[in-house]
Amino acid sequence: MASWVLVPCLITLRNEFNQLAPGRDRASDGSVGDSAHAREKSDHNPDETGATPYEDADRRNEVHAIDVDDDLRKAGWTMRKAVEVIVIRHREGRDDRLQNVIYDRTIWSRSWGWTARRYTGSSPHTEHAHFSARYTTGQESDTRPWGLLEEDVTKSEFTAWMTEWAKSRAGRDALAQALLTYDPGKDAAGKVIAGGVTNPGTDAPANPTVTPSWALNRAVVGTQLGYDIRAKVDKLLAEVEQLLARGPGKSV
Numbered sequence: 001m002a003s004w005v006l007v008p009c010l011i012t013l014r015n016e017f018n019q020l021a022p023g024r025d026r027a028s029d030g031s032v033g034d035s036a037h038a039r040e041k042s043d044h045n046p047d048e049t050g051a052t053p054y055e056d057a058d059r060r061n062e063v064h065a066i067d068v069d070d071d072l073r074k075a076g077w078t079m080r081k082a083v084e085v086i087v088i089r090h091r092e093g094r095d096d097r098l099q100n101v102i103y104d105r106t107i108w109s110r111s112w113g114w115t116a117r118r119y120t121g122s123s124p125h126t127e128h129a130h131f132s133a134r135y136t137t138g139q140e141s142d143t144r145p146w147g148l149l150e151e152d153v154t155k156s157e158f159t160a161w162m163t164e165w166a167k168s169r170a171g172r173d174a175l176a177q178a179l180l181t182y183d184p185g186k187d188a189a190g191k192v193i194a195g196g197v198t199n200p201g202t203d204a205p206a207n208p209t210v211t212p213s214w215a216l217n218r219a220v221v222g223t224q225l226g227y228d229i230r231a232k233v234d235k236l237l238a239e240v241e242q243l244l245a246r247g248p249g250k251s252v
């Protein structure tokens, strides 16, 4: 077979899978097609010497598809999740390098807005996911990240970020606002659902947010009462002033 290369964008995709899951099974990996592929149009065939569904603008003999083994052997990850990350980015217009993705009897394609359709080809694609790249020059050579590593945040990294955020001015403002405005809503019968700050529910004794929020509540009520009382005293004093101004012996 004539020599061939994989399009640069798919080299990055395969590298990204390797970086994400260094111990992944590679048994069902693939790129260039076997003799069965060579008999039909396939993105696994080199584009200058083989039959492909599309043609590109250059003379490089390129393969436009990879298969990645389903078994990632990576905690918190499945091929389903990896496929979702990649497909969603395409659906949202944040990536445009792929033509279609096939995995587990499902095909997602650029041709119909990246929605899922049942894949009825001879292989159900349950042991590997198939990624077909586009034949456009800009997309073939685009080696930007595919988003898998971005999604790969461990729980402890996430906790550390959240802790840092909660200490920041913006984080504290947002948390305070969320706490003070949280409304648990009402049920079908119109009763307030337990759980909000203003309605602590049955966990009140053990809920550390309840005591300070009730103290705050009482402070607000106290302040309001203070204003109300002052307004009434001011009104009363004004009336007394008026009475005194009229002098003795005159009724109001």
Ligand SMILES: [Ca+2]
Binding pocket: 056, 057, 058, 060, 062, 135, 137, 140
């Ligand atoms: Ca090309």
Ligand SMILES: [Ca+2]
Binding pocket: 047, 048, 056, 057, 058, 059, 060, 061, 062
């Ligand atoms: Ca080519």
Ligand SMILES: [Zn+2]
Binding pocket: 044, 065, 066, 067, 129, 130, 131
């Ligand atoms: Zn394939």
